[in-house]
Structures are given as structure tokens and as C-alpha cells.
Amino acid sequence: MEALARGKPIDLTVKFRDIAKACEYFSGADLAELMNEAAKAADEKLTRVEASGDTITFKLRHFDIARSKVFPPLSLEEKHRYESSTESFKASRGSGKA
Secondary structure, three states: OHHHHOOOOEOOOOOHHHHHHHOOOOOHHHHHHHHHHHHHHHHHHHHHHHHHOOOOOEOHHHHHHHHOOOOOOOOHHHHHHHHHHHHHHHHHHHOOOO
């Protein structure tokens, strides 16, 4: 997340660790899309306050908006099913060793 945020006006209150926890199953591409969506959300705000001269930064609410639009490729249920299958496969391969 920090690498993707480089050069972007991220508010000091944004904690990437918290965002990362909420996006545990996201790929790098998913996180890039999340950052782009947060930028769009911040940009929409910018167009409304541009005349006032306020500085717009990416705030947590922009990431929340982005999180409502970006989803991991696997649902949590599919992820658990995949992990369970992987563990079963590993166990069956290990049981044949003597």
C-alpha cells in the first residue's frame, strides 16, 4: 500500500495497516485498483471545493468508498474452501512417506 501511495496526497490520519487488514485477500492489482478508486473519490471532493483553495488529501473515507467498489477475486468462502483443499492435499502427500 505504501508503495502504491508514493507521490499521492495521503492524509496523515490514514493507517495503511488498518486498510491492509480489511483487504487481506487482495492481490497487488486489487490494491492498485483500490488506490485508484480512492483517488477518484478524493477527486470528486476536489471538484466541489477547488475554488476555496483547500488542499485535498486521500482520507480514510475515500478508501472506504473505494473498498465498497473493489473486491478480491475470491470470496471468503471460496478462499476457505481452497485452503482446506490445499491442506488435505498436503496431508495426503505427507502420509505416504515412511
